[in-house]
Amino acid sequence: MQEEFMGSTPSAYAYPLLIKHLLHTPLSQAPDQEIVYRGQQRYTYTTLSERIARLANGLRQLGTRHGTTVAVMDWDSHRYLECYFAVPMMGAVLQTVNVRLSQAEIAYTINHSGVEILLVHTDFLPVIEAIKDKLETVRAFVWIDEAGSEASANGIPFSAEYEDMLAANSPSYDFPDFDENTRATTFYTTGTTGLPKGVYFSHRQLVLHTITLMAALASPVSGQRFHRGDVYMPLTPMFHVHAWGMPYIATALGVKQVYPGRYVPDRLLQLVVSEGVTFSHCVSTILHMLLNCAEATTVDLSKWKVVIGGGALTHGLARAALDRGIDVFSGYGMSESCPALSLAQLKPGSESLDIDEQVRLRCKTGLPLPLVDLRIVDGRMKDVAHDGKAFGEIVARAPWLTQGYFRNPDAGAQLWEGGYLHTQDIANVDTAGWLQITDRIKDVIKSGGEWVSSLEIENLISLQSGVAEVAVIGIKDEKWGERPVALVVRKPDGATPVTEHDIRQHVLAFAEKGLISKYSVPQIVKFVDALEKTSVGKTNKKWLREQFA
Template sequence: MHGLMQHRPLTIPTLLSRVETNFGHKRVITGETTSTWSDVAPRVRRLARVLDHLDVPVGACVGTFAWNSQRHLELYLGIPSSGRILHTINHRLYGEQVTFIVNDAADDVLFVDRTILPVVWPLVSSFASVRYVVVLDDGGDFPLPDDPRVLDYEDLLAQQSGDPLDFAVDDENAAASLCYTSGTTGNPKGVLYSHRSVVLHSLLLLGADVFALSERDVVAPIVPMFHVNAWGLPYAAMQCGADLVLPGPATSPEELVTLLSRHRVTFSAAVATVWRDLIPVLADHDLGSLRHIACGGGAVDDALSSAYERIIGIPLTNAWGMTETSPVVTSSRLATHHAGLTGEDRRLLLGSPGPAVPLTEMRVVADDGTLQPRDGSTPGELQVAGATIASAYFGADSGADSFTTDGWLRTGDVATIDEWGYLRIVDRTKDLVKSGGEWISSVALENAIMADPRVREAAVIGIADPRWGERPVACVVPAAGTHLTGDDVRAHLRGRVASWWIPERIELLDEIPKTATGKWSKQTLRQQLGARRAD
């Protein structure tokens, strides 16, 4: 017997209808420009009609190369609501990777911010399926190519009606959006989200034990909208009616902090690299409106979190996820059994990944396939499952080895889970250093190094060693205006980590190379240090 409930599919058009009907007066801000959701909705309908006018097939992928802006938000809504697939593309990837991604997705039309056009246009000849390049004029001065395939976004919208439109997306399991992994090893892999997964993920972000987003919030996703649906935050803002503040192409630390202050932002999210870059200008602005700062993309070292607590009064709160997981799987919080924690212990807990959010499950598995106990001290491979987790990869590489026979995603992270369900990432599988038969956690060693105020950034990699198999090498960026030596780093580590963890080799660098999403690129470091040793 089935329940007698209405069958209303969970689809992105329902988000558009809700935000226009209930929250049309709320703000959508891009840099210096303020609109409302009532302004955005008719433009979304115009966009859907543009896609019909351009004969974009239903079910086709439509690529976007764009910053966080109202126009990109319109693409977030209009493309999937019209039955096409929103394909957000990271323009910071290598050209060969961009070409692979566009061709693997078989993108039919590309929407490109004018400031990004200098990166994209030289690659257009390598895109096999692209018929049109629609330019979103965000103030860039790159001359528009004299080519019939190049069209102007505003001109196209002006030719269409913004009147009500019946969006025909009846199947909540239909594909809604596509995002590719960073491709740190091999080609990037496509993750294809459904309408259902997008709606469910946006709902779970509203939970009191997740981000607690509400109509009262002013949400500023600093995390780029070309990356994992900007963590679902634009869609979550539609669900609850929050104001949405988007930086556009203005992404310098001063510009970002000014934006947070001017618009009295209450919630923001970014990777640790961005939050670290903002520290020098925090004290120059009133950020008292912030109630929650989410940090993803890697571990939150205590030196970083304590700087925020000292300067603006709140620490960073860690969240963990992957492109394959929509992405949020955990968000840290203080539970009832943490009531006795104070000061540093509370901050350290919030800096950990935390427990699983609703609708997701986690488990830690030993090398032999057995489940590890939830005791907080027994590491294994982290595996996750749930309604917002990928079941396979899209495109040329199905990534079958990334999924277990019972349908769980193998994350590639080594982790523990304690009795309360709190996750701790020990390391990425490929980043663990096995020295003399024993494991060294690069994450723990990095955090210990960055506890030294003379250190701005630190990344640890393993290098082959004839005696020990591998030894850790610490790549350290000194803080501005400080003098630091390898001996200083080793002296700082004594008593903080096991003596055999302390690296013999310490490389002092001007900068840690980053991936296209702002994470440390350890693959690049391995290549650079390997080449340096060979010289």
């Protein structure tokens, strides 16, 4: 079939989907809106634009060109936001370094991605001092010196200090047009096995992700929304999946943005109140930490909307948040998906549902975003029934999914086997289209010939009074193959003490009603002080299995 291409006037502008175009609206409609750092520094979108240009001029003087990789090690800050724009807008590649990795892993990711310019916050100088002789491609360091810090630059040969570099350069820069498929960002996954793997995204992918997620978040009738009247503060590290893409959305909408720096519970809550924060996103660990710190009992959180991702939102945590007035709901994605694939936003008419049903829906994996093609397939890539019972692996297509792993074609081929991105997540879909993850493939427990969902049992145990956090893992058993073990963190107040017997009886009650299999009742309940987490705050079940096997 012969294609009939649309003609174009020679002088027409083709408008490539480039990150720089996300700045048009805020500069024209909200130039005086605030961007705040730790409640101590604040400036307008006009100043943001000027600082982006100053940063680009400074980086150009250090030799940054089209295709150069520039890496950042910083807390969540206005500086990071500037890098989100300036570096890719130059045609360079931004690598967001996961500062919670080990020193060896940080050195590996910097070398593997070919970083030439490295921006380093004062707090991470000891890390760079320890690994600087192992960095193979870095030729210039820029020091991010925090105001009031007494740290020295140690033995690192810095070419400039961040604020001094911006002050010395012009607030004007002619950011060029180039192919929208140019790589804009790279960062590394934080799996529990093997070396970190690099995922990468183009300007086109990031712009499409921004537009689509912005539309999805604006779509509900009320609640679970993000709009121009909101005040945004990330509680997901900016090194991780572009802080879920939300800084790009917040900037495109021209809303007030608040960047908290290092996460300190009392300071985070103070910022929510003092700056009027209404929208955030985080892993469940962070929300749990905030709800249980002393300051939480005295602040009004009723205007706060929070998306929980990076792991399941348990019914117990959702109820605790809703009781404080927080409009909490789940989001789903992964490093490889930029990250958003679905959101658990209530459908019109859901206001009439009772609280238990609303909690159940808010904790689901959600409904796919526009343009997202999600399938639940069996081992032969055949679709399973959408009956809320049949389960299979989630595979996906969307315009913003990473097209492979950086310099790792074999892993990329495995990721995209059969033309769909494989998530390694096991899920079902009900007749209303709601997606529900039941486990990671590697976390499913097979006991007595039946598949047991660790997430389902965690949900049930989280509802038991006295339980703060819970993780369910499988350990080998000669008779049953595997059996579930519940690792429980008690609530610190001790007001509602919970015992091993209490938890087993609580889960057994659901089994006796036929709601779960009898094999799902944990035979062992172990109380622990804390649950091991990965570098991005997820429960590290691989580590837990190894420790408690």
